[in-house]
Amino acid sequence: MHIEALTETPTEVVVIGGGYAGVMAANRLTQRDDVNVTLVNPRPDFVQRIRLHQAVAGTHTALADYGRVLNQRVRLVVDSVTRIDAANRTAALADGEALRYDYLVYAVGSASSGADVPGLAESGYPIASLEQAKRLKPVLDAQPRSVAVTVVGAGPAGIETAAELAEQGRAVTLVCGGRLGPSLPEKGRASVARHLAKLGVRVVDGAGSVVTAVERDAVRLADGRELPSAITVWAAGFSVPDLAARSGLSTDAVGRLLTDETLTSVDDPRIVAAGDSAAPSGMPLRMSCQSAVQLGPQAAETILARLAGREPAAIDVGFVALCVSLGRRAAVFQMLHKDDTPKNIYIGGRVGARIKEFICRGTVWQLKTEGRKPGKHTWWTKDAERRERVQALGEEALREKALTSR
Structure with a gap:
């Protein structure tokens, strides 16, 4: 054209x-x-x-x-x-x-996905937008930390949310709907699992862990299980x-x-x-x-x-890495091939957390730099x-x- x-x-x-x-x-x-x-x-x-x-x-x-x-x-x-x-x-x-x-x-x-899941609109809390996050925060603040919080989603958004809340002492269950960290290789996935366990996050994974309905005080899974949930946070993908x-x-x-x-x-x-x-x-x-x-x-x-x-x-x-925070003191920085497939290399723990924070700050810096000097931003991957x-x-x-x- x-x-x-x-x-x-x-x-x-x-x-x-x-x-x-x-x-x-x-x-x-x-x-x-x-x-x-x-x-x-x-x-x-x-x-x-x-x-x-x-x-x-x-x-x-x-x-x-x-x-x-x-x-x-x-x-x-x-x-x-x-x-x-x-x-x-x-x-x-x-x-x-x-x-x-x-x-x-x-x-x-x-935006958030999952609109067709029964009960999600009435009883669930998606967090794909600022408005959704603002809706959820006062609900969490009003409840004691001992109440059951279920985070649905095995990707970075679900993992990060579960870890962030668990680090504050909340009773968190992460429902994966399949495999934990499906985009991560075995070593990176194992590191995520270890850190979640240290934070006290209960991980529910496997073929039967797909959420089929969200209720006021529970979530129902494909295998028939019903998990108690005072607050259900939805982080299972994007539309x-x-x-x-x-x-x-x-x-x-x-x-x-x-x-x-x-x-x-x-x-x-x-x-x-x-x-x-x-x-x-x-x-x-x-x-x-x-x-x-x-x-x-x-x-x-x-x-x-x-x-x-x-x-x-x-x-x-091209892609460089997938970085998943695990609270404020740990993260997994998973190296990627340029086509977004994972390498068998990652950086974890506190060093990973520092890299993650650097990246979060760096994105705003990139926008600011391009705003001040249009055409300055380059990409080499x-x-x-x-x-x-x-x-x-x-x-x-x-x-x-x-x-x-x-």
Whole structure:
């Protein structure tokens, strides 16, 4: 796809979503003085999602001032986009206003999964957003530490939440719905299990540990067991908002915007995606801060290339590690191959905890650096083999994915 460079009047770019990917994209776009950037986000503060388990436990606010992380030329609109009108290039806001755009960055992020689990909406507490964390914290604070708290989810979010609460002396059961730490190799998984045991976390795993219902004072498992639970915390995976699908854009089966390898929508060359809500070539990267801070600037570079009359480059994203905190004094820093598969190397204990905290602080620093010096952020962990995997998938398969997702 090629679009002529727009130089006569300022180019209007609307970025939907003020998370890691959206902020990175917005900041990088300010490299050009003839580009006006509007960032739409439902909250007035930047949320550090990788600290939400700390917000629940009260060990961190998980917030940062947008004044710290956004370039001063980015206009922040605190609102939600209800629909994208690609034909007229407008984004409708909840307050009734419509923002016109020349290009749009779709970076709406991800949300909690499990909406179809009976009783979850009434009796469970998901923690995929700041609002959900704020809803849960006073409930925890109002209960004695001896009450049964069940955390559902065997991935990093579940493990981190269980450990954070157990470190405060709470009676925590972690229900895995399968295997503990499924993305970890044996050594890393064993380290996590040891630390959870030291904190007193009861781990319920295995094929029968899938939660089939959440009740007011218990959770029911697939194998028929009923576990007492005064407070059930839901951290079992992520879904994505349905804005793209509601707007008539092609998505994958999960709802992520379907794009080519330049992050450009298969439907419209003026819509570019980044972060958890993007499915380049129908082969999305793991939903994570690590991929978001790489996809955000690359989405911006796709737009900047078109404005300059150049063909945009294909994405080049790689992974380094998966870091899982285990309270404030321990963590597992699991090394990864660039394609996100684990190496048999990890760093644990207090050293792992220091690395984890450095990473959490470093993500905000990366956003701030890109805001002050747009174009400064670089990424060196590139997965060169992705192009071969995409080529193996083939353009025809990508078109088929687009058609079947409508």
